[in-house]
Amino acid sequence: MYELVKRLFPICRSITGNGVRETLKIIHEYIPIKIHEVPTGTKVFDWTVPKEWNIKNAYVEDENGKKIIDFKKTNLHVVGYSVPVNKVVSLSELQEHLYSLPEQPQAIPYVISYYQERWGFCIAHKDREKLKEGRYKVFIDSELKDGFLTYGELVIPGKSEKEVFFSTYVCHPSLTNNELSGPVVTTFLAKWILNRPRKYTHRIIFIPETIGSITYLSKNLKVMKKNMIAGFNVSCVGDDRVYSYLPTRNGNTYTDKVALNVLSFRHPDFIKYSFLEKGSDERQYNAPGVDLPVCCVMRSKYGTYPEYHTSLDNLDFVSPEGLLGSYDVLRECLILIEKNCKYKINCLCEPQLGKRGLYPTVSTKATPKIVRSMMNFIAYADGENDLIDISNRINVPAWKLHPIAAKLMKAGLLTVVQ
Amino acid sequence: MYELVKRLFPICRSITGNGVRETLKIIHEYIPIKIHEVPTGTKVFDWTVPKEWNIKNAYVEDENGKKIIDFKKTNLHVVGYSVPVNKVVSLSELQEHLYSLPEQPQAIPYVISYYQERWGFCIAHKDREKLKEGRYKVFIDSELKDGFLTYGELVIPGKSEKEVFFSTYVCHPSLTNNELSGPVVTTFLAKWILNRPRKYTHRIIFIPETIGSITYLSKNLKVMKKNMIAGFNVSCVGDDRVYSYLPTRNGNTYTDKVALNVLSFRHPDFIKYSFLEKGSDERQYNAPGVDLPVCCVMRSKYGTYPEYHTSLDNLDFVSPEGLLGSYDVLRECLILIEKNCKYKINCLCEPQLGKRGLYPTVSTKATPKIVRSMMNFIAYADGENDLIDISNRINVPAWKLHPIAAKLMKAGLLTVVQ
């Protein structure tokens, strides 16, 4: 996964334009996503698909012709959606178009201006402080014109039309945790899903943030409301720090139940945020009237780590281990969704496990502990509790209950109720 | 308000009699209350309106003709509802009729004997200890005879017949926090209500405690049960100490919701008592079968402060600031009740605030915090949550949400559902 991050890193993505197209094309080498193009001006709920933005080059040159800011070094140097400019300005005029972070003097900030036309450059504060009085040539070879919003979609059919949903965004330039970790982990999850039998249909989308999810919802809300049983916004899943969780709006959906069970047993030190700290596409999926059960399972959450939205969210910030850990957690959520059901024990009172070789035949002081998980599973397999309820109730991870349930099924002691 | 407290302080009030009439007459100078008189002997639920008690003078004189206890110095010296007496007694007989507080030797206690005929005097314990053997003349010029129970009532009509209720008591003699603070703050709240447009009807009563509320309920229970949406027993609202709250019987009424929201944001250090520590007219309003949603928002709660029911609950104990603080909190409860409603956002997904000037057009690292309250308000304006629910959910005081709701209404993005 880390190799794919490296390959996608240099591309200058924005919410529209060739950066998105190039990114989706590479992802298409891994999984058969379908590419959709939605024209500029299309009404999507309260919003309108904006003009398409593309950029070829950009720099700021001092009086000596030295490029003191150069888009070719990192695409973060240009304010996203900057209009073209080509003129000579004074330092003070230039300053009005510069963005930097005094408290992080080494970092180039990531700045965008989607819905008002302007131009600007981003620069490390330590470099900004070195700028001398004088004339500067500012040059941005960009184009903002009618075009398309581009997104990728993959619907993997299952036995049931009920859907599990993954959404991830492809709209930030050279940023890793808060951009590439999402589509990369999602791509590999899709590969894994494609290669195994499945009960549920899986809907997976690669979209620009906000306008992309709104656009997608405006075209697919009805079917999504009808079929979605659980959904994940995949964002910030690449670094090595602690796991974190942002629940759905009311925090009580099936998605929350699944994700909290997995995180609680796999990574009990995970941070649980409030929905009030939302910030990515879960905002749209959980909006009143939309009400889709979409949560975020993350490593370092957007907005909480100092590298966020700066040039420090780079290839050093994410790691193969960080990506793999997130992949594992999300895959375990998928396995749990696929395997979860309500069980009912077939006999009244406890079954006699001994005659079936499921219980030691000598009773000593230690006996009860040996088979405790199985006995506790049986005690709550009443046809009302599903596997996650039982797991929570008896404090045993779901992955340890799957083999117990299998043994009891084989012995004819257990029935799947639903 | 403090001036009115001073003016009412010297009057010798009891649950019936001219002290109550004089008090209500002064309040009538401020607000147009209607005075009601209920005859002695009237059956009110399990109770009977008692005889009317009036007192002109009272003292205890020693052998030298020196008045060692004098009603004219403070009306607390006489046990409330004392029958007339005029005789000479020994010290030991006198002692049987004296009440003092050994643990508060400076304080004259407040003692009453409503429902059994007796006479007695209250005295500071330090003075009691100075009494010498000898003969004492005891003289009480009081009268206990058929008459009336007197109370004041003001119903201020609103657009709706649904009512907000205020009850306060006028039956203690020269006590300030646990007596005069209540009618004074309530008088000024009534003045404020009279001078503004209002949605709800407001019912405001000035009554003697216990027998007064029982009498009032016996005449008005039906309409009150039909119309009351929130109610406040106004007592102990004059000192400068911490705010406190006594909930309704089950603690889950609309009144509790309103009062707890206001107190939590304005005075988060307020003390929350249990209903088990009830002691004023909320006992009657919350009685089984009555079940009116009446709470107490207070400063130092009756029964909890050492000055309570003694001569130390005097003009030094309450303050203009103490009264004003309580007035402000109760007024804010009224404003919240008037303004509260359920809101629903008009579009699916988040509205585009930028194009309406409600969102900054440059997105930087700090953007999300700037508009967080508005975005969180929108996230929970789902037609199910009312303004108080949203306030509690997003942890923003209701008074900061009123202008946000107004802005969104103006932009056509919000609808009032109920």
Add this chain to the structure above:
Amino acid sequence: MYELVKRLFPICRSITGNGVRETLKIIHEYIPIKIHEVPTGTKVFDWTVPKEWNIKNAYVEDENGKKIIDFKKTNLHVVGYSVPVNKVVSLSELQEHLYSLPEQPQAIPYVISYYQERWGFCIAHKDREKLKEGRYKVFIDSELKDGFLTYGELVIPGKSEKEVFFSTYVCHPSLTNNELSGPVVTTFLAKWILNRPRKYTHRIIFIPETIGSITYLSKNLKVMKKNMIAGFNVSCVGDDRVYSYLPTRNGNTYTDKVALNVLSFRHPDFIKYSFLEKGSDERQYNAPGVDLPVCCVMRSKYGTYPEYHTSLDNLDFVSPEGLLGSYDVLRECLILIEKNCKYKINCLCEPQLGKRGLYPTVSTKATPKIVRSMMNFIAYADGENDLIDISNRINVPAWKLHPIAAKLMKAGLLTVVQ
């Protein structure tokens, strides 16, 4: 009660056989239990009634004819349900049939092998370590053959067919807390129930653990499900340590309500276990589909104390005081069940207690505390709360509310609603 424990102690009980019969015969001297015999081979839900086991003698003799293990010293020396044996074995073969506790070298463990035929001896680890190489005669004069499972039952009719249930087990040999304390306390509770008027029917059974409760349920489940309102598995009620509680499966039955109220006020330091730590017949009563409201009120819970299932759970471990304390708690649960009902105050607003001599006629600062329990009882006697709800709500033990309710009933102020 302690005398009865001493009398029953030497008997070699097992889940079937003459030890159980002898035990029940002695209990029958105290209370008129009916003895039932269920034949070997009877199908009971998923189980089958096993062969009957009886033993006359057993020992291990060394080469010098010295009995190094002798059943006559304590019946714990033989593994329960051992098949007969009579041969000479080497030390190493003997070792395969010995059970001891290295971590408790003084204690003889209690070991059984109900559902697989084997033979074995239990020995203190300190004695096992002294065994020398050589030949040993092993002798067990036992018999395992078709016979019966024996249990005792006493149904004490009440005015209502609704039942309170007690279950206790008689299947362990010379063990006291985890065996004899249960039947002995239950016997004396039954004596007490027999000698007083009663509202409810009481069903009391003395059974072998597990197979006995399963057998009993297979014959009586329908009537028990129809009539049982509360049930107690009486086990481990004889030592002097802290009280403990094991709730029903979901912890929210009427039994839990009763037992938690009594324990909270009588022994607020009691240990509350999770149902996951179940281990006795409550497992069967609470099994899915059985769902009878049976809890355990205990002293030191089975499995939690070091003496458990060893020769140290002996006549020194339990005490007359320990037994009596448990008896008192369970009897108080019975009294509460008999007396509990919903009360409703007969008048609107507070009743006038003063005119009925239920309230002091002089009101002083201290008055409210004196009658607080009565006033709080009245405040919640709304026809919805039962006595236990009121007790929990106003934090006054139920046994202090009985006389208050009686006073108010006598004064005509209170009605029993249900």
